[in-house]
Amino acid sequence: MAVPARKTSKTKKRMRRGNIKLQTPNLSPCPNCGELRLSHVVCPNCGFYDGRQVVSTNN
Numbered sequence: 540m541a542v543p544a545r546k547t548s549k550t551k552k553r554m555r556r557g558n559i560k561l562q563t564p565n566l567s568p569c570p571n572c573g574e575l576r577l578s579h580v581v582c583p584n585c586g587f588y589d590g591r592q593v594v595s596t597n598n
Contacts, residue, residue, distance in 0.1 A: 564577055565577070565578055569582040569584065569585060569587065570587075570590070571585050571587040571590075572584050572585040572587070581593055581594055
């Protein structure tokens with residue numbers, strides 16, 4: 540069984556874990572209403588996707 544030759548130092552461990560973080564979602568404006576939305580997802584504000592109405596909204 541493989542065993543590490545040396546203990547991983549706190550610094551090395553923290554350097555490795557420093558890249559594990561939350562990422563912000565990539566939001567883009569809806570071409571129909573201008574509301575920020577996720578790419579490739581139906582706009583929750585107006586219900587448009589790819590230039591056509593796909594979900595009816597009760598606004």
